[in-house]
Amino acid sequence: MSVPxxxxxxxxSLESTFLEVVISIKQISSGKAPDRxxxxxxxxxxxxxxxxTKMHDLFINVWKVGRQHPYKKKGNRIVCDNHCGISLLSIxxxxxxxxxxxxxxxxVVNNIYPESQCGSPSSRGTIxxxxxxxQVTEKVREKNQELFLIFVDLxxxxxxxxxxxx
Numbered sequence: 001m002s003v004p005x006x007x008x009x010x011x012x013s014l015e016s017t018f019l020e021v022v023i024s025i026k027q028i029s030s031g032k033a034p035d036r037x038x039x040x041x042x043x044x045x046x047x048x049x050x051x052x053t054k055m056h057d058l059f060i061n062v063w064k065v066g067r068q069h070p071y072k073k074k075g076n077r078i079v080c081d082n083h084c085g086i087s088l089l090s091i092x093x094x095x096x097x098x099x100x101x102x103x104x105x106x107x108v109v110n111n112i113y114p115e116s117q118c119g120s121p122s123s124r125g126t127i128x129x130x131x132x133x134x135q136v137t138e139k140v141r142e143k144n145q146e147l148f149l150i151f152v153d154l155x156x157x158x159x160x161x162x163x164x165x166x
Contacts, residue, residue: 016099021056024099028091035090044091059096 028041044051068085075082133149140147 016056016059016096018052018056020099020102021059021095022052024095024102025052025055027098027102028095032091037090037092039091041091041094044095055092055095058092059099 025044025047028044030041030045032041034040044055047055068087071084071086073082073084077083137147
């Protein structure tokens with residue numbers, strides 16, 4: 001099975017807008033430990049217009065690279081699936097990553113996800129899908145027909161799954 005290539009959108013600029021930078025800064029979690037730069041997230045959040053402008057200029061001109069560190073998850077050390085890479089980023093890099101993530105999510109939700117895709121975008125909850133599934137199940141039972149369901153193994157999609165939440 002091959003995944004079809006998505007068309008490239010040439011008019012989509014890599015440059016961030018000033019508003020995207022401000023939103024990304026405001027979304028950074030407070031109380032996080034700073035990296036080598038020793039600048040806590042609160043400095044960025046309350047830095048004001050001048051800092052936001054400097055950050056915007058920085059993001060237009062520079063892309064920072066995070067350092068990958070191996071991280072062993074639970075289980076046998078020899079098994080490759082029990083390891084993953086984590087990237088330790090400075091707070092400034094986290095703001096840039098948030099800006100990019102917001103852009104990608106917006107594009108994916110609006111242009112790629114089918115209407116039937118639920119759970120990931122905040123606008124499409126799994127409760128709606130469960131309701132729809134129950135409606136379909138009732139209709140199928142009324143008509144005495146067969147119904148085939150597919151369930152996704154969430155442990156392959158995520159590092160950890162909160163069993164109580166499920």
